[in-house]
Amino acid sequence: xxxxxxxxxxxxxxxxxxxxxxxxxxxxxxxxxxxxxxxxxxxxxxxxxxxxxxxxxxxxxxxxxxxxxxxxxxxxxxxxxxxxxxxxxxxxxxxxxxxxxxxxxxxxxxxxxxxxxxxxxxxxxxxxxxxxxxxxxxxxxxxxxxxxxxxxxxxxxxxxxxxxxxxxxxxxxxxxxxxxxxxxxxxxxxxxxxxxxxxxxxxxxxxxxxxxxxxxxxxxxxxxxxxxxxxxxxxxxxxxxxxxxxxxxxxxxxxxxxxxxxxxxxxxxxxxxxxxxxxxxxxxxxxxxxxxxxxxxxxxxxxxxxxxxxxxxxxxxxxxxxxxxxxxxxxxxxxxxxxxxxxxxxxxxxxxxxxxxxxxxxxxxxxxxxxxxxxxxxxxxxxxxxxxxxxxxxxxxxxxxxxxxxxxxxxxxxxxxxxxxxxxxxxxxxxxxxxxxxxxxxxxxxxxxxxxxxxxxxxxxxxxxxxxxxxxxxxxxxxxxxxxxxxxxxxxxxxxxxxxxxxxxxxxxxxxxxxxxxxxxxxxxxxxxxxxxxxxxxxxxxxxxxxxxxxxxxxxxxxxxxxxx
Amino acid sequence: xxxxxxxxxxxxxxxxxxxxxxxxxxxxxxxxxxxxxxxxxxxxxxxxxxxxxxxxxxxxxxxxxxxxxxxxxxxxxxxxxxxxxxxxxxxxxxxxxxxxxxxxxxxxxxxxxxxxxxxxxxxxxxxxxxxxxxxxxxxxxxxxxxxxxxxxxxxxxxxxxxxxxxxxxxxxxxxxxxxxxxxxxxxxxxxxxxxxxxxxxxxxxxxxxxxxxxxxxxxxxxxxxxxxxxxxxxxxxxxxxxxxxxxxxxxxxxxxxxxxxxxxxxxxxxxxxxxxxxxxxxxxxxxxxxxxxxxxx
Numbered sequence: 001x002x003x004x005x006x007x008x009x010x011x012x013x014x015x016x017x018x019x020x021x022x023x024x025x026x027x028x029x030x031x032x033x034x035x036x037x038x039x040x041x042x043x044x045x046x047x048x049x050x051x052x053x054x055x056x057x058x059x060x061x062x063x064x065x066x067x068x069x070x071x072x073x074x075x076x077x078x079x080x081x082x083x084x085x086x087x088x089x090x091x092x093x094x095x096x097x098x099x100x101x102x103x104x105x106x107x108x109x110x111x112x113x114x115x116x117x118x119x120x121x122x123x124x125x126x127x128x129x130x131x132x133x134x135x136x137x138x139x140x141x142x143x144x145x146x147x148x149x150x151x152x153x154x155x156x157x158x159x160x161x162x163x164x165x166x167x168x169x170x171x172x173x174x175x176x177x178x179x180x181x182x183x184x185x186x187x188x189x190x191x192x193x194x195x196x197x198x199x200x201x202x203x204x205x206x207x208x209x210x211x212x213x214x215x216x217x218x219x220x221x222x223x224x225x226x227x228x229x230x231x232x233x234x235x236x237x238x239x240x241x242x243x244x245x246x247x248x249x250x251x252x253x254x255x256x257x258x259x260x261x262x263x264x265x266x267x268x269x270x271x272x273x274x275x276x277x278x279x280x281x282x283x284x285x286x287x288x289x290x291x292x293x294x295x296x297x298x299x300x301x302x303x304x305x306x307x308x309x310x311x312x313x314x315x316x317x318x319x320x321x322x323x324x325x326x327x328x329x330x331x332x333x334x335x336x337x338x339x340x341x342x343x344x345x346x347x348x349x350x351x352x353x354x355x356x357x358x359x360x361x362x363x364x365x366x367x368x369x370x371x372x373x374x375x376x377x378x379x380x381x382x383x384x385x386x387x388x389x390x391x392x393x394x395x396x397x398x399x400x401x402x403x404x405x406x407x408x409x410x411x412x413x414x415x416x417x418x419x420x421x422x423x424x425x426x427x428x429x430x431x432x433x434x435x436x437x438x439x440x441x442x443x444x445x446x447x448x449x450x451x452x453x454x455x456x457x458x459x460x461x462x463x464x465x466x467x468x469x470x471x472x473x474x475x476x477x478x479x480x481x482x483x484x485x486x487x488x489x490x491x492x493x494x495x496x497x498x499x500x501x502x503x504x505x506x507x508x509x510x511x512x513x514x515x516x517x518x519x520x521x522x523x524x525x526x527x528x529x530x531x532x533x534x535x536x537x538x539x540x541x542x543x544x545x546x547x548x549x550x551x552x553x554x555x556x557x558x559x560x561x562x563x564x565x
Numbered sequence: 566x567x568x569x570x571x572x573x574x575x576x577x578x579x580x581x582x583x584x585x586x587x588x589x590x591x592x593x594x595x596x597x598x599x600x601x602x603x604x605x606x607x608x609x610x611x612x613x614x615x616x617x618x619x620x621x622x623x624x625x626x627x628x629x630x631x632x633x634x635x636x637x638x639x640x641x642x643x644x645x646x647x648x649x650x651x652x653x654x655x656x657x658x659x660x661x662x663x664x665x666x667x668x669x670x671x672x673x674x675x676x677x678x679x680x681x682x683x684x685x686x687x688x689x690x691x692x693x694x695x696x697x698x699x700x701x702x703x704x705x706x707x708x709x710x711x712x713x714x715x716x717x718x719x720x721x722x723x724x725x726x727x728x729x730x731x732x733x734x735x736x737x738x739x740x741x742x743x744x745x746x747x748x749x750x751x752x753x754x755x756x757x758x759x760x761x762x763x764x765x766x767x768x769x770x771x772x773x774x775x776x777x778x779x780x781x782x783x784x785x786x787x788x789x790x791x792x793x794x795x796x797x798x799x800x801x802x803x804x805x806x807x808x809x810x811x812x813x814x815x816x817x818x819x820x821x822x823x824x825x826x827x828x829x830x831x832x833x834x835x836x837x838x839x840x841x842x843x844x845x846x847x848x849x850x851x852x853x854x855x856x857x858x859x860x861x862x
Contacts, residue, residue: 313822
């Protein structure tokens with residue numbers, strides 16, 4: 001491209017220190033980071049809207065820290081019993097924990113407290129949602145491939161910690177809803193064979209709910225997990241800079257460069273502006289949309305429960321998994337195995353998240369691809385992966401819906417039992433359907449691309465030859481588009497190789513390799529391979545001689561006399 | 566002899582003739598006379614003879630019942646089947662006036678169709694007609710009466726009573742009706758309805774009679790003042806403006822998650838698309854793309 005210059009050509013300017021004005025020079029003389037900063041400020045990032053999804057998560061995290069600090073100034077992490085004497089009259093005089101009373105005080109008696117609480121909670125909702133959307137972008141574009149597998153794992157770690165962090169925060173106010181949520185969690189922990197009882201006594205410091213959990217959860221919520229997430233954010237961003245950002249294919253973009261704008265000033269402006277937009281939208285939501293009205297739930301009392309007891313959205317799929325499971329348990333040797341909790345809470349979710357966390361390694365092993373990738377895949381060009389992603393989304397989404405099965409029933413006027421039964425089958429059938437459908441759509445899109453590449457665009461111009469034959473003129477697509485469409489690799493399934501080598505020695509791990517070859521064929525077998533240069537040449541030369549494609553009779557009829565049908 | 570005869574005491578006279586041929590017949594006649602007189606003395610007079618206002622109301626109620634209710638509940642409110650072995654309407658003998666006042670007063674009865682649950686709708690009868698129906702059903706057998714106005718009068722409820730009502734509400738009601746009285750799902754298409762904008766009298770009657778899926782909270786189990794406090798709390802909830810902004814239906818975290826995704830993430834992604842689509846307007850020549858040198862440098 002004519003407007004593309006390499007940074008390398010601009011790199012050698014005058015000596016770095018000479019450029020700085022005196023105060024900056026004073027600092028640079030002492031810190032010596034001017035050169036480093038100069039280099040990194042010119043760091044180039046590619047431009048695409050989907051590359052900004054992770055930023056939403058980062059900014060939400062910053063908002064969470066800021067509003068969280070505000071909340072710690074008034075929140076009292078204690079389960080000591082107090083009589084509420086604040087200004088919310090409907091609970092006045094009730095006995096409750098200090099944690100709940102101070103949450104009410106933040107909501108009603110601290111200036112700006114309710115706004116801060118609501119911004120904090122909305123930011124938590126958005127933080128985890130943004131991480132998940134970001135994860136999906138990484139997944140569908142194949143940005144997790146070598147060398148970025150570990151960054152995927154780090155990102156996954158942040159998502160996992162974020163969910164735990166959110167859940168602890170949900171438990172802190174000690175209202176009826178959070179207490180009910182903790183009770184369910186306690187039940188899940190108890191369901192783990194043998195160690196369950198010991199674990200709940202360890203976590204809650206005795207019988208549930210006890211007097212300890214708020215102060216314990218508080219320390220973990222404000223100190224331990226945010227610290228861990230902050231460390232992982234640093235590592236995540238460091239690796240992004242180190243690996244350089246991935247980019248979509250296009251003219252001038254290769255596996256060896258990054259085409260885009262420099263950090264300073266373009267991305268400083270874009271990202272900085274985006275931070276304020278995220279903060280603004282979160283603050284607006286905090287100001288206009290009521291979230292977690294703890295005063296309506298009342299103080300936690302193990303004897304009480306309320307309809308609509310649900311966790312925050314990111315735990316919803318776990319709730320749904322438990323709601324869908326038919327109840328059965330078995331007893332032997334004095335041990336009770338509660339399968340209705342073990343399977344939906346302690347087997348399926350960990351298995352699911354482990355699969356997600358390890359996906360880059362699983363795909364890498366199946367495809368046998370050891371190369372570095374800096375150009376992103378278009379989802380259609382890897383139909384099987386895209387299908388797997390759709391299946392995972394469907395599975396997750398159906399469990400998520402099941403977590404709100406009661407509200408689905410009341411709001412759509414259907415039977416709760418029917419919702420549950422449809423979803424019980426849906427979680428098995430849905431992902432398979434989604435996989436198959438998405439893969440077929442991706443393959444069809446690939447074929448459409450192939451068609452554009454080889455035959456060009458249908459121009460809509462109908463030509464009649466002297467003999468009376470009707471045909472439609474096709475116009476070839478531009479070189480830029482053709483380049484973009486053909487940048488991706490041809491996907492070749494992994495070959496299992498001969499059973500024995502030339503010396504007659506049997507290849508090791510043959511059974512495993514056979515499985516691998518089968519999986520690899522499953523991954524790539526139906527994908528449309530991009531045409532070779534010769535094929536394109538052939539198609540085009542064919543086009544020059546007779547650059548119109550003949551219409552079938554019906555097509556001609558339909559096209560030429562449109563008002564006939 | 567004759568003197569002897571006349572001096573005979575009545576007991577002796579009867580005793581002497583107890584084996585007389587017609588003695589049995591005489592005793593029978595006496596018995597019939599006694600029973601007949603007793604019946605005439607104690608039996609209620611014919612209904613037409615009573616012209617009190619109450620009996621008129623019952624009579625009116627009976628007529629309304631025959632037209633609007635009897636097809637399911639039977640001509641004498643004894644309940645009936647639908648011809649397929651299933652119950653079309655239960656017996657109403659002994660349900661009391663409170664049940665009628667609740668069911669008809671909230672429009673649930675007459676039902677439009679059978680189903681998992683009969684929904685609330687605009688009442689089909691006027692208050693006078695409902696009173697007549699209630700009087701008729703109450704006349705069939707004793708049952709809970711329509712509560713007196715002062716038993717659900719919440720205008721004088723103190724803050725303490727409202728708070729107490731909140732505790733009672735959370736202990737007894739929220740499990741089905743939701744923490745804000747918004748209602749919730751029950752098995753097989755049944756549901757606990759919303760308690761918002763319900764007449765205090767009807768809430769009281771619902772607790773008293775346990776309509777449809779609801780358990781009965783009789784005045785012995787839940788004292789009238791408990792009921793009044795719960796109603797006062799519900800009224801306070803209904804009047805309370807959401808201090809945090811739009812309440813999202815007061816349904817809990819599910820609607821919050823929905824709004825977080827649709828509005829929050831939706832808006833943010835839209836902004837990301839907008840920022841992503843914005844090129845760089847450098848002075849002089851349009852966009853200045855730069856390519857970073859080879860990774861291997």
